[in-house]
Amino acid sequence: MLTLALPFRTWAHDVPAxxxxxxxxxxxxxxxxxxxxxxxxAAAAASAALHVSLxxxxxxxxxxxxxxxxxxxxxxxxxVMGWHLAxxxxxxxxxxxxxxxxxxxxxxxxxxxxxxxDLTSVAERLAAPLRPLGVQPRxxxxxxxxxxxxxxxxxxxxxxxxxxxxxxxxxxxxxRLAAPLCLSALDDAERVAEALxxxxxxxxxxxxxxxxxxxxxxxxxxxxxRRP
Amino acid sequence: xxxxxxxTALFAALTAALGLLPKLSLASxxxxxxxxxxxxxxxxxxxxxxxxxSVLLFLALTALGLPLLAGGRGxxxxxxxxxxxxxxxxxxxxxxxxxxxxxxxxGGVFVTATLAAVLGGxxxxxxxxxxxxxxxLDKPLPEAALLALPFxxxxxxxxxxxxxxxxxxxxxxxxAVASLR
Numbered sequence: 001m002l003t004l005a006l007p008f009r010t011w012a013h014d015v016p017a018x019x020x021x022x023x024x025x026x027x028x029x030x031x032x033x034x035x036x037x038x039x040x041x042a043a044a045a046a047s048a049a050l051h052v053s054l055x056x057x058x059x060x061x062x063x064x065x066x067x068x069x070x071x072x073x074x075x076x077x078x079x080v081m082g083w084h085l086a087x088x089x090x091x092x093x094x095x096x097x098x099x100x101x102x103x104x105x106x107x108x109x110x111x112x113x114x115x116x117x118d119l120t121s122v123a124e125r126l127a128a129p130l131r132p133l134g135v136q137p138r139x140x141x142x143x144x145x146x147x148x149x150x151x152x153x154x155x156x157x158x159x160x161x162x163x164x165x166x167x168x169x170x171x172x173x174x175x176r177l178a179a180p181l182c183l184s185a186l187d188d189a190e191r192v193a194e195a196l197x198x199x200x201x202x203x204x205x206x207x208x209x210x211x212x213x214x215x216x217x218x219x220x221x222x223x224x225x226r227r228p
Numbered sequence: 229x230x231x232x233x234x235x236t237a238l239f240a241a242l243t244a245a246l247g248l249l250p251k252l253s254l255a256s257x258x259x260x261x262x263x264x265x266x267x268x269x270x271x272x273x274x275x276x277x278x279x280x281x282s283v284l285l286f287l288a289l290t291a292l293g294l295p296l297l298a299g300g301r302g303x304x305x306x307x308x309x310x311x312x313x314x315x316x317x318x319x320x321x322x323x324x325x326x327x328x329x330x331x332x333x334x335g336g337v338f339v340t341a342t343l344a345a346v347l348g349g350x351x352x353x354x355x356x357x358x359x360x361x362x363x364x365l366d367k368p369l370p371e372a373a374l375l376a377l378p379f380x381x382x383x384x385x386x387x388x389x390x391x392x393x394x395x396x397x398x399x400x401x402x403x404a405v406a407s408l409r
Contacts (some may be wrong), residue, residue, distance in 0.1 A: 003291065021304075028308060072301050076310060080365060083375065096365050103308035111293040111303030119292045139233050143285055146237030147244070151296065154238075154245035175389040179396040180261065182242060182269055186397070186404045189231070189238040196230040 005112060006062055010054040012113035017122050024110050028103050035090060040098040047105045054113070062112065069108050070101070077101070120144070139202055145193065150185075157184055232278060235406075239270040239282040240289065245275050261298035264383060267318045268349035269389040271325030273397060275407035276313040279322035287315060313360015317353035324348035325390075329407035337398045339406070342391030349390065350383050 012020075054062035077097050084093025096206055124137055131137065158181050165173040196202055243266030266286075271279035286296065295302040307315065325348025331339055354376060362372035398405050 002347075024304065069305070070300075070305070073305075073309065075298075079375070080310065092366070100309060100364070104305040107304035107308045111305065114293070116292060116294075123288065123292060126330040139229075140285075143233050143240070146234065147240040147285055147289060148294065150238055150241035151244040151294075154241050155248050158245050158248070175262075175265075175392065178246070178265060178269070178389060179393045181245065182273070182393055183397055183400055183404075185238045185242045186252060186273070186401060189234040192234040192238070193231040196234065202230050202233055 005115065006054075006065060008061065008112055010062060011053060012109065013067060013115075015119035017114050018125075020110050020114060021122060024106055027106055031099055031103055035095065037095060037098075038053070040095055040102070044098050044102045044105075047102045047109070050109060051105065060077060061107055065112065066105060066108055069112070072102060073101075081194065117223070129187075142196075154181065154185055235274055236278055236282040236285060239266070239274055239279070240286040242266055243270060243283065243286045244289075244296040246295075247296060262386070263298045264321075264349055264353070265386045265389055265393075267322050268325055268345040268386060269393060272320035272329050272344055272349050272360040272390055272407060274326065274395045275330055276323045276326030278406070279326040280319040283319045283322040287318065287409070290315075308359035310361050310364040311357070312364060313338055314353055314357035316354035316360065319358065321348045321350075321353040324352040326407050336395070337405075338391040340391075342387055343374075345387035345390035346384070349387055350380070354380075 031040075031043060034043070048063075051063040051066050066161070068116065081093045081097055084090060084096070107166055120141075124141070127135060127137055127140060156175060161177045164171050165177065243263060246266040247261055247263035249275045269402050270282045274282060290302045291304055293303045296326060296349075298304060306312075313336070326346045328344035328347050329340060332343065334340060334343065358372045358376050360367050360368060361367070361375060365372065367375075394405065398408065403409075
């Protein structure tokens with residue numbers, strides 16, 4: 001599935017999304033001014049303890065999943081630590097790395113234990129004050145849903161183009177796939193736009209410029225589709 | 229309106245799909261991914277406003293926890309790491325790329341798009357990126373700039389790719405390159 005959420009429930013899932021995000025923001029803000037190596041180690045240990053406390057489900061599955069999420073981050077840490085070792089600032093390097101690991105793992109913890117819909121509803125509430133700036137929450141939600149839907153479609157098409165290339169040539173495809181992939185995305189966008197217009201468009205109900213064949217919320221009570 | 233929404237969404241999806249393409253390694257061993265190619269293309273094809281919006285959408289979905297970044301990364305954690313400045317620079321990069329495409333007329337489409345991608349996709353992204361890295365790693369700016377240096381050759385290759393791709397699109401679907409209308 002296209003998500004980083006844990007496949008099982010833990011106590012952290014029961015904490016609502018908004019307080020969890022606020023706690024994360026507070027923890028991260030508190031973390032950065034700390035310079036004491038012992039205090040930073042304690043913070044990293046606390047983050048690890050939080051992960052372990054997610055429960056013994058499937059043999060510490062949560063903690064292991066968290067480590068898997070941190071794996072791509074390891075080479076960043078190696079680069080940072082290597083730089084500090086080379087410039088002779090070992091203690092400073094340890095401080096920077098501990099701070100980063102703690103902040104990133106806490107953020108991952110929130111991501112792992114919060115459902116996508118809950119995060120989207122917080123994001124919608126946060127985006128609401130932008131409405132006077134011309135941001136339409138409805139258009140935003142539609143665009144987000146389309147992007148999520150089309151990511152696997154375009155990924156699959158990229159893989160197909162790459163296979164087709166390999167069937168014909170010995171060399172690696174490289175950038176040559178970007179042009180057809182981009183063109184196919186443009187064509188898809190045209191078709192999606194047509195389909196959206198055919199279904200009443202993206203304008204909010206009541207302000208649609210084209211007459212919609214579908215009964216709208218709060219529409220005519222005599223509509224045959226409306227329940228008595 | 230529907231067309232704008234669809235274009236914005238599909239380019240966010242394209243940026244995600246490009247991140248999943250297998251990555252190449254330069255001779256120096258620095259891995260390069262095609263993800264910022266998506267950022268440059270969004271600006272160069274959709275223009276400044278929609279390009280930046282589509283990159284913002286991509287970042288918002290990443291922050292919400294979808295593993296859309298190269299290597300299957302995602303979630304709030306990536307915005308706590310040292311590369312946060314580069315990520316936040318992406319929408320700016322797409323905007324500048326689009327702006328240069330819309331305003332500048334030199335040579336053919338390839339030259340304009342490559343130049344736009346260098347100014348938007350490299351200059352406009354590295355400035356906030358290096359500042360962010362200096363802040364997160366507690367380093368002076370020149371030292372942070374030195375750490376970012378190995379990635380420049382890869383991004384130059386991507387800028388040239390952007391020029392080639394936009395030129396190909398311009399020849400196949402001239403009406404689709406909104407930034408040149």
